[in-house]
Amino acid sequence: MARRTPLNETHRKLGARMVDFVGWDMPVQYTSVIGEHEAVRTAVGLFDVSHMGEIEFTGPGALDTVNRLISNDLARCADGQALYAGLLNDQGGFVDDIVVYRFSPERIFICVNSSNRDKDFAWMKERAQGVKPVDRGDDFAQIAVQGPKAAGLIQRLTKADLSKVGTYRFTEGEVAGVACIISRTGYTGEDGFELYCAPEGAERLWNALLQEGQADGVKPCGLGARDSLRTEMKFALYGNDIDDTHTALEAGLGWIVKLDKPGGFIGKEALEQQKAAGVKRRLVGFELTGSGIPRHGYPLLKDGQRVGEVTSGTLGPSVKKPIGMGYVPTELAAEGSTFDVEIRGRAVPAKVVKTPFWKKP
Amino acid sequence: MSDIPKDLKYTKDHEWARQAGSLVTVGVTAHAQEALGDVVYVELPKVGSSVTAGKQFGVIESTKAVSELYAPLSGKVVRVNDALTDKPDTVNADPYGNGWIIELEPSDPKQLDELLDATAYGELLKNG
Known part of the structure; x- marks a missing residue:
């Protein structure tokens, strides 16, 4: 039995075509992949990405613990900043690619791929030195609001000042009366936000965005458009373009690898050797x-x-x-x-x- | 239920065949184009090539997937719909008209009788 997000019924009512995606019953399209793709490039699209996983590290030392697990350098980020990073194995290959949210040095929140939720959590639990991870995957739904009209749409539904939230920054606030992490991130190449909320609030948030977005030409979008949008940006998809056998350097993701960061990270030695020997x-x-x-x-x-x-x-x-x-x-x-x-x-x-x-x- | 014109014959693989004089035009059904989604590429056979009933004669691709096209009957390809090279989505817009794919000169026109009629094809979709 495939797992369902809190928005499963909502998708069905909207007439979505549902498919199995890594064990999740997800919408692949509502009307047309190309139409949904275009809506994101020119207006705004909504994606249910509640299948993504969330893992949290809380307590003194959380920042250092996470920084040793990831290839990028969270110590150089400010609180309120999100960071794209590799969770690498000892060979420099990808356990996963992740987005790490620095609330404070004592609270780090991580978004992981749905296909890797259990694997990542087990890996982090085994390899984390200091603070232990907590699996928060079932505590969050996630809606991606993407496109040039995304900021305007969300701004009409929230008191949070989105003009102060830059790219790869986040804040917390209510959107349509639903408490959210409001993150200016995405997987489409367009401006936009990813909204994390409690599963109970997901339907209210989705419907409010859909209704308020009518004037913007909003469209609900499925995994088909999500895939074509990210492919046009050459954003890697775990399991296709990156995996545990190809290193971050081979994947062209050297910019998320900070070999010189204090404390090092898992995979560093392998990547140093590969860099010296030539990729x-x-x-x-x-x-x-x-x-x-x-x-x-x-x-x-x-x-x-x-x-x-x-x-x-x-x-x-x-x-x-x-x-x-x-x-x-x-x-x-x-x-x-x-x-x-x-x-x-x-x-x-x-x-x-x-x-x-x-x-x- | 998608549109199933009464005057056509159908395959279990969701192609249609329309007889016009000694020739037969072939395309994919409304159900097929709906299931495929946005058609972005059609690989056509060469004019003059032979096709065999039930065997693959081409490929149709949507944004997400690649699907085979199967010949409803055996024969020689006398015309292909070159317009699909530039506008493959015509298959979505007009599957039984301008979205036709090939025209055949059947080697055994009696093979048409072995295909499904509209009622039988409708049943197939219903029991899908």
């Missing part, structure tokens, strides 16, 4: 110059030899091109490098392009 393969973004659509798992070929495979691919609804990502040997990773994607036995030419694929016009 042999890299995650690149490419577009097809021939016809077809790259899909997860399709082989990447150079002169007929398999050199990698597609980790994510789609027809980008905004870029209007077949785009994809995949790991290739470093010598094929520079912008303009060419290789082929094998699509149903055909070698279709592709070239490495600058990413993100999508840039605001």
